[in-house]
Amino acid sequence: MRYQLFLIVLLLAGCNKNSPTTDVSTNIQPKKKIVFEGLNCPWSIAFLNENEALVTEKNGALVKVNLQTKTKITIKGFPKDLTDSIGAIHIGDNSGIFEILLHPSFEKNKKLFFSYAAKKKGVGKTTKFVQAQLQNDSLTNQKTILVAEPYTYVNYHYGGGMTIGPDNKLYLTVGERLFWEHDEPVLPIAQDVTDPRGKIHRFNLDGTIPNDNPNLGKEAIPSIYAMGIRNTQGIAVQPETGTIWFTEHGTIQGDEINILKKGGNYGWPNVTSGKLRSDDYSPPKLEHVSFTVPAWFWQHTVAPTGLCFYTGKDFPHWKNNLLVPGLSRGSLWRFHIVGDTLKSAEELFLDDRVRSRKVAQSPEGKLYLLTDEENGKIIQILPK
Amino acid sequence: MRYQLFLIVLLLAGCNKNSPTTDVSTNIQPKKKIVFEGLNCPWSIAFLNENEALVTEKNGALVKVNLQTKTKITIKGFPKDLTDSIGAIHIGDNSGIFEILLHPSFEKNKKLFFSYAAKKKGVGKTTKFVQAQLQNDSLTNQKTILVAEPYTYVNYHYGGGMTIGPDNKLYLTVGERLFWEHDEPVLPIAQDVTDPRGKIHRFNLDGTIPNDNPNLGKEAIPSIYAMGIRNTQGIAVQPETGTIWFTEHGTIQGDEINILKKGGNYGWPNVTSGKLRSDDYSPPKLEHVSFTVPAWFWQHTVAPTGLCFYTGKDFPHWKNNLLVPGLSRGSLWRFHIVGDTLKSAEELFLDDRVRSRKVAQSPEGKLYLLTDEENGKIIQILPK
Numbered sequence: 001m002r003y004q005l006f007l008i009v010l011l012l013a014g015c016n017k018n019s020p021t022t023d024v025s026t027n028i029q030p031k032k033k034i035v036f037e038g039l040n041c042p043w044s045i046a047f048l049n050e051n052e053a054l055v056t057e058k059n060g061a062l063v064k065v066n067l068q069t070k071t072k073i074t075i076k077g078f079p080k081d082l083t084d085s086i087g088a089i090h091i092g093d094n095s096g097i098f099e100i101l102l103h104p105s106f107e108k109n110k111k112l113f114f115s116y117a118a119k120k121k122g123v124g125k126t127t128k129f130v131q132a133q134l135q136n137d138s139l140t141n142q143k144t145i146l147v148a149e150p151y152t153y154v155n156y157h158y159g160g161g162m163t164i165g166p167d168n169k170l171y172l173t174v175g176e177r178l179f180w181e182h183d184e185p186v187l188p189i190a191q192d193v194t195d196p197r198g199k200i201h202r203f204n205l206d207g208t209i210p211n212d213n214p215n216l217g218k219e220a221i222p223s224i225y226a227m228g229i230r231n232t233q234g235i236a237v238q239p240e241t242g243t244i245w246f247t248e249h250g251t252i253q254g255d256e257i258n259i260l261k262k263g264g265n266y267g268w269p270n271v272t273s274g275k276l277r278s279d280d281y282s283p284p285k286l287e288h289v290s291f292t293v294p295a296w297f298w299q300h301t302v303a304p305t306g307l308c309f310y311t312g313k314d315f316p317h318w319k320n321n322l323l324v325p326g327l328s329r330g331s332l333w334r335f336h337i338v339g340d341t342l343k344s345a346e347e348l349f350l351d352d353r354v355r356s357r358k359v360a361q362s363p364e365g366k367l368y369l370l371t372d373e374e375n376g377k378i379i380q381i382l383p384k
Numbered sequence: 385m386r387y388q389l390f391l392i393v394l395l396l397a398g399c400n401k402n403s404p405t406t407d408v409s410t411n412i413q414p415k416k417k418i419v420f421e422g423l424n425c426p427w428s429i430a431f432l433n434e435n436e437a438l439v440t441e442k443n444g445a446l447v448k449v450n451l452q453t454k455t456k457i458t459i460k461g462f463p464k465d466l467t468d469s470i471g472a473i474h475i476g477d478n479s480g481i482f483e484i485l486l487h488p489s490f491e492k493n494k495k496l497f498f499s500y501a502a503k504k505k506g507v508g509k510t511t512k513f514v515q516a517q518l519q520n521d522s523l524t525n526q527k528t529i530l531v532a533e534p535y536t537y538v539n540y541h542y543g544g545g546m547t548i549g550p551d552n553k554l555y556l557t558v559g560e561r562l563f564w565e566h567d568e569p570v571l572p573i574a575q576d577v578t579d580p581r582g583k584i585h586r587f588n589l590d591g592t593i594p595n596d597n598p599n600l601g602k603e604a605i606p607s608i609y610a611m612g613i614r615n616t617q618g619i620a621v622q623p624e625t626g627t628i629w630f631t632e633h634g635t636i637q638g639d640e641i642n643i644l645k646k647g648g649n650y651g652w653p654n655v656t657s658g659k660l661r662s663d664d665y666s667p668p669k670l671e672h673v674s675f676t677v678p679a680w681f682w683q684h685t686v687a688p689t690g691l692c693f694y695t696g697k698d699f700p701h702w703k704n705n706l707l708v709p710g711l712s713r714g715s716l717w718r719f720h721i722v723g724d725t726l727k728s729a730e731e732l733f734l735d736d737r738v739r740s741r742k743v744a745q746s747p748e749g750k751l752y753l754l755t756d757e758e759n760g761k762i763i764q765i766l767p768k
Binding site: 028029300317334336341342343344345346347350351 | 412720725735
């Protein structure tokens with residue numbers, strides 16, 4: 001009787017019960033399944049096939065994992081100038097190994113790209129990007145693509161993100177490498193075209209400079225493609241359009257998602273969607289400079305990292321959606337995007353947060369999340 | 385050639401293209417369709433059938449609309465002590481007509497409930513809840529359920545939300561009716577069980593007091609079911625569980641979604657997930673009081689209003705999701721909830737915001753949005 005009343009009530013209250021129970025409604029909620037553990041803060045993953053992948057451990061090594069046999073081997077020959085944050089006295093030290101990315105012709109030439117924090121005696125550390133070949137689980141024929149000099153003793157904001165565009169060029173992100181804005185030189189680092197930091201760079205796959213990079217002046221570093229960026233770790237290509245999107249870490253709020261534009265200036269530290277950390281700092285007036293506005297910014301701190309556009313089969317209604325994990329709140333965000341327009345933003349796993357560094361897909365489109373933990377995990381996200 | 389390269393790149397970059405184009409992925413994105421215009425800040429809607437509905441205009445009248453013929457008539461006999469915010473000198477004056485709700489046995493007894501801002505000469509205005517019968521498009525046999533005295537000259541936070549629970553009881557929301565916390569009496573209004581404001585009340589459908597209301601002491605107003613609430617306009621029943629959920633307006637941030645609990649104290653103004661508006665106000669220490677934590681709070685201002693649990697057919701993957709519109713940012717939020725646990729939160733229509741007062745369903749489950757505009761609209765939300 002109560003239940004009958006309840007039905008009537010719902011009907012008249014404009015919230016009725018006559019809805020179908022379909023596969024869609026019951027099956028498409030995502031759930032997590034841990035498929036690999038014991039990685040020391042995994043940062044990036046590059047799939048060799050459906051079960052095997054190269055994984056960078058921020059505080060470990062470049063390893064090869066098998067998601068079926070649960071085995072892990074260390075890739076030999078990683079550069080000796082690596083510096084990580086093991087035993088770091090600074091909380092949140094960003095030093096370590098960052099991106100791992102396969103060459104588009106990896107099957108033939110076994111080439112890959114990786115980035116890491118390199119140290120140099122007496123001068124400090126900075127972000128380094130290297131191309132190498134993978135032979136018998138060793139890195140050979142190593143060739144430096146970029147060393148983001150100067151070396152400094154700052155432990156933060158290396159950037160380190162990489163992707164390959166639809167133009168078959170290599171795009172690299174280098175963070176500004178500061179923590180406090182009051183440490184900025186007169187011309188802020190990210191606004192200085194003679195400084196590689198706080199920029200996104202563009203290279204040919206052989207490490208040479210493309211002849212169609214933006215002209216930012218005689219003094220400019222020729223690999224600079226975009227500037228005014230505080231710290232970007234995530235950069236990915238939108239399948240439908242070929243547009244490149246990247247995340248940016250703000251200070252106090254100001255985490256952003258941006259669309260990469262040739263010669264674009266994203267404003268840091270002169271404009272930000274958040275607040276500057278140094279109350280006593282005010283950026284200089286810059287003449288004849290226009291800034292690119294973000295496609296999205298959060299009003300709270302998320303620390304967005306390795307993003308990915310979803311093209312898998314498990315969640316058809318997520319097709320071509322942008323997925324963005326976050327470090328600070330351990331959230332996973334899904335954006336439905338049409339062209340350059342964000343239509344909706346969903347925060348997933350509200351009741352199951354985990355500090356997340358990267359979301360990526362296998363060649364067949366299985367979706368995986370890397371967790372930034374000492375016992376770091378590879379978590380598959382699949383339908384209930 | 386570029387495109388082939390692009391495919392290879394995406395495949396190796398872990399974002400492949402081999403995803404199916406299914407009805408799901410292409411059809412379930414929501415779009416808006418205006419089905420009715422010319423309503424003066426519509427606040428609430430109660431469907432008489434699939435095409436006809438009663439609609440309250442905050443700054444107008446109780447009207448009957450036909451969504452097919454696009455006609456609108458005014459229901460006669462609305463109480464003369466109505467006060468609205470037409471010509472109000474206070475921006476954001478909340479006075480006017482609020483909820484319209486049909487009796488569970490409306491088909492037989494033609495009874496309904498409505499709420500509005502009532503004025504009384506020389507003393508001010510307050511929230512009033514009335515039961516009446518609808519006969520020949522006139523309100524007859526009017527009977528007052530609650531007058532939330534005292535009358536004051538404050539223009540804000542009337543509450544006015546209503547729903548009928550699975551227990552076949554009438555639940556009413558009354559706001560605290562203050563704007564500044566420094567206007568609070570020694571015992572804050574929402575914490576005072578002898579004051580009907582800042583509360584949710586529970587009545588039998590005939591206006592009498594249920595014998596199983598919480599015992600809040602001899603002095604307590606017997607209709608009080610929950611307290612410590614700043615301002616609630618939206619209250620709805622969760623289909624699967626019968627649990628009642630309600631929105632709460634915070635001050636500076638602090639907008640919340642709460643689960644209604646018998647005798648629950650939601651903390652205002654002693655605890656809030658936002659900030660108090662009066663810097664100079666500090667609430668009194670309350671002994672032996674425990675507060676109920678919100679199910680959700682936003683870190684930015686949304687001004688959530690008339691919520692609804694979705695049970696329609698158009699979006700099967702939204703089944704039993706909670707939909708919450710917002711006034712301040714004009715957003716529509718969708719929460720996937722299992723039991724009392726929020727699993728995900730999606731903000732919809734990022735590129736098409738409209739100040740929204742209420743989301744509701746027709747008897748057959750069509751989804752509609754009421755916009756808070758002088759030319760207020762009824763917008764159907766349907767799949768692309």
